[in-house]
Amino acid sequence: MRVRTSLAVCLTAFFAVAAVAYGAEQPVVVNTGTATMHAAPATVEFTLLKDFKESDLKSSTEKCADFATQAQAALRAGEVPPLEVQVIPGAVASIEDKTVHGGVVARFAMAPFNAPNAGPVGFATLCDKISAMAAALGAKLGGPKFLPAENDSAAAQAVTKATENAYAAAESLAFALKSAIYSVQEAEILELNWTETQTETPGEVPQLSCTARVRITYMLAPQAAAAP
Numbered sequence: 001m002r003v004r005t006s007l008a009v010c011l012t013a014f015f016a017v018a019a020v021a022y023g024a025e026q027p028v029v030v031n032t033g034t035a036t037m038h039a040a041p042a043t044v045e046f047t048l049l050k051d052f053k054e055s056d057l058k059s060s061t062e063k064c065a066d067f068a069t070q071a072q073a074a075l076r077a078g079e080v081p082p083l084e085v086q087v088i089p090g091a092v093a094s095i096e097d098k099t100v101h102g103g104v105v106a107r108f109a110m111a112p113f114n115a116p117n118a119g120p121v122g123f124a125t126l127c128d129k130i131s132a133m134a135a136a137l138g139a140k141l142g143g144p145k146f147l148p149a150e151n152d153s154a155a156a157q158a159v160t161k162a163t164e165n166a167y168a169a170a171e172s173l174a175f176a177l178k179s180a181i182y183s184v185q186e187a188e189i190l191e192l193n194w195t196e197t198q199t200e201t202p203g204e205v206p207q208l209s210c211t212a213r214v215r216i217t218y219m220l221a222p223q224a225a226a227a228p
Contacts (some may be wrong), residue, residue: 002040002062007076008186009051009134011046012225015183018088019160025218026218027177027220028185028217028218028220029090029174029178029181029217029218029220030215030216030218030219031166031167031173031215031216032166032190032213032214032216033161033162033163033164033165033166033168033169033171033213033214034162034165034212034213034214034217035158035159035164035165035209035211036158036160036209036210036212037154037155037157037158037161037210037212038154038186038199038207038208038209039149039152039153039154039207039208039210040042040110040114040205040208041114041146041147041148041205042109042110042111042147042148042149042150043107043109043110043146043147043149043160043200044107044108044110044113044123044143044144044145044146044150045105045107045108045143045144045147045165045186046103046106046130046141046142046143046145046187047088047103047104047106047145048071048103048104048105048106048137048139048140048142049088049100049101049102049139049140049142050064050067050101050102050103050132050137050138050139050140051101051102051208052064052067052099052102053095053097053098053099053100054098054141055073055200056098057095057098057100057132058093059098060099060100061090061092061100063203064090064100064101064102065090065102067089067102067103067137067139067220068088068102068103068104070137071085071103071104071133071137071139072085072087072104074133074136074137075104075106075183075226077214078129078133079129080112080126081167082106082107082108083108084107085104085105085106085107085145085162085199086104086105086107086135087102087103087104088103088104088105089100090102091139092165096177101140102148103174106130107147108126108159109155110123110146111184112203113126114203114205115205116205119205120205127144127177130143140191140215146196146198146208147194148194148208148210150212154208154210155192155194155206155212158210158211158212159189159192159212159214161212162177162212162213162214163187163214163216166214166215166216167181167216167218170216170218172203174218174220175179179219179221180192180220180221181218181219181220181221181222181223182218182219182220183218184217184219185217185219186216186219187214187215187216187217188214188215188216189212189213190211190213190214190215191211191212191213192211192212192213193210193211194208194209194210195208195209195210195211196208
């Protein structure tokens, strides 16, 4: 598998050699591999939150619901319609102060903004409009929060590359032990994390990074029995 030279790939490996009963005594190698891949974000989220304080909690909750309806309408009336708008139901922040807070989360497709030329300007314009909308509604703005596609191939590629890294180191150890890898006994994904902070890649718009860490247990070729 080809990997772009701009990818930040690191390998953190540890070795543990043990003996297991498998007919004759057969050693194993436990090794970890780590790799990072990059992908353009698929969607971006903005959150609009607001506190409401009325004479009683019922009235505060009703005001919060009205705000959510108003915010949804304003977002859907924009030049760039969101993929979806989800309501954050009113939650009691303080019984004593009769305060309720709630809001909405708007998710937009990033495809129109991932082009290197016009994308950054278009996305900056979207941010400006969301910011102005939040100010007009008296809401606190959160985001942007970038998200990968649910089936983004970068995650699978990171796992594959991490597995390759683990195998290469295990193969070197097997050679040092004058043996060879016989089979894979167990494979486990220890970590699969997407960063929310975008990573700049030369020649492209900022991208997300996905880091995978795997642990593989390899069985080595059975050792020949010692002569009596």
